[in-house]
Amino acid sequence: MRLQGVNLGSMHELSIVTSIVESVTESLAAYPGAQVKEVRLRVGALASVVRESLEFCYEIAAEGTALAGSRLVVNVLPVVMHCVPCGQDVELEGVQSFRCPRCGEPCFDLRQGRELEIDSIEIEDGKEAA
Numbered sequence: 001m002r003l004q005g006v007n008l009g010s011m012h013e014l015s016i017v018t019s020i021v022e023s024v025t026e027s028l029a030a031y032p033g034a035q036v037k038e039v040r041l042r043v044g045a046l047a048s049v050v051r052e053s054l055e056f057c058y059e060i061a062a063e064g065t066a067l068a069g070s071r072l073v074v075n076v077l078p079v080v081m082h083c084v085p086c087g088q089d090v091e092l093e094g095v096q097s098f099r100c101p102r103c104g105e106p107c108f109d110l111r112q113g114r115e116l117e118i119d120s121i122e123i124e125d126g127k128e129a130a
Contacts, residue, residue, distance in 0.1 A: 013053035016116070017061040017072070024121055028066050031123060036070040038122040044077045044113040045095055051076060077115055081107035 020039065028034055039058075043049060051074045058072040079092040083100035089111050090100050098107050 013049055014057040014061065016049060017054055017058045020058070020118060021061045021065055021067055023118065024067060025065055027121065028123070031125065034066070034123040034125055036067045036121060036123050038071045038073055039067065040073045040075065040119040040121070042075050042077055042115045042117050042119045044115040045079050046110075046113040047116045049116065075119065077112055079113035080111040082109035082111055083107050084109070 020041070024036060024039055028036070041054070043051070043054075054074055055072050062068050062070060079095055079098075080089050081092060081098060081100070082088070083090050083103065083105060084107075085105045086100055086102050088102075090102060090107070092098065092107075092113075093101055095113075099105065100107050
């Protein structure tokens with residue numbers, strides 16, 4: 001694996017995408033000859049990753065695998081909290097304040113925002129391409 005051009009700040013993301021590439025490669029065992037076209041991730045705004053670093057490191061981690069040349073699509077999910085006084089789930093406007101945007105009360109019940117998961121994989125069947 002080539003690591004030129006990766007700064008130490010991207011090492012966290014490189015580890016994550018390496019795991020993603022390994023997981024997708026294992027899933028491909030059921031589809032001999034298939035080539036991955038796109039991998040879609042769901043990443044919460046609080047997941048502590050940098051989208052651009054994930055995309056950059058993905059190309060490095062995918063090199064020489066069935067994922068080489070595929071595209072990583074990162075869907076960043078907003079932070080959603082449950083507001084007890086309002087009785088509703090609310091989307092926070094940012095991650096600086098965990099207060100309900102409707103009533104201004106503090107929110108403590110996180111419903112969305114820490115995800116880091118593979119949402120879907122688009123493949124091209126090797127048999128169809130032949």
